[in-house]
Amino acid sequence: QVQLVESGGGLVQPGGSLRLSCTASGFTLDYYDIGWFRQAPGKEREGVSCISSKDGFTYYADSVKGRFTISRDNAKNTVYLQINTLKPEDTADYYCAARLAKPYTTVQSMCIMFRYDYRGQGTQVTVSS
Numbered sequence: 001q002v003q004l005v006e007s008g009g010g011l012v013q014p015g016g017s018l019r020l021s022c023t024a025s026g027f028t029l030d031y032y033d034i035g036w037f038r039q040a041p042g043k044e045r046e047g048v049s050c051i052s053s054k055d056g057f058t059y060y061a062d063s064v065k066g067r068f069t070i071s072r073d074n075a076k077n078t079v080y081l082q083i084n085t086l087k088p089e090d091t092a093d094y095y096c097a098a099r100l101a102k103p104y105t106t107v108q109s110m111c112i113m114f115r116y117d118y119r120g121q122g123t124q125v126t127v128s129s
Helices: 107-112
Strands: 003-007 010-012 018-025 032-039 046-051 058-060 068-073 078-083 092-100 123-127
Touching: 003 092, 018 032, 018 092, 018 123, 032 068, 032 078, 046 068, 046 078, 046 107, 058 068, 058 107, 078 092
Parallel strands: 010 123
Antiparallel strands: 003 018, 018 078, 032 046, 032 092, 046 058, 068 078, 092 123
16 A cells, blocks of 8 residues: 655644654655645645655755754655744644655755645644643
8 A cells, every 4th residue: 555654743832843754655765756745724835845866955945944854764764854943833734745756957846846646644733832
């Protein structure tokens, strides 16, 4: 069964940290560009961070730059999103998505125009005191 499963979300106080995991089964993440996206109620999807397949280039949205770190562990078939210094405005449903690697102009454009082949069900992150 082909699927992506996220974990690691939860309720955290402002300033806290979480590490989200995105684990693939049924396919190998090595050959896929991976993105983390979030969507809050009433807001559009935001491409939070992306990492390319072969060269590991990364992109971060301005709203999370310096606080979020994306990484991949191909041996574990997992991509992580370390999120630090959480703010209430980070509250959203976070999901990962994968697209079979293909040429891109910049990682930013790849992330913004991401068309996924697979996506997970999401994990809720709530930042509140």
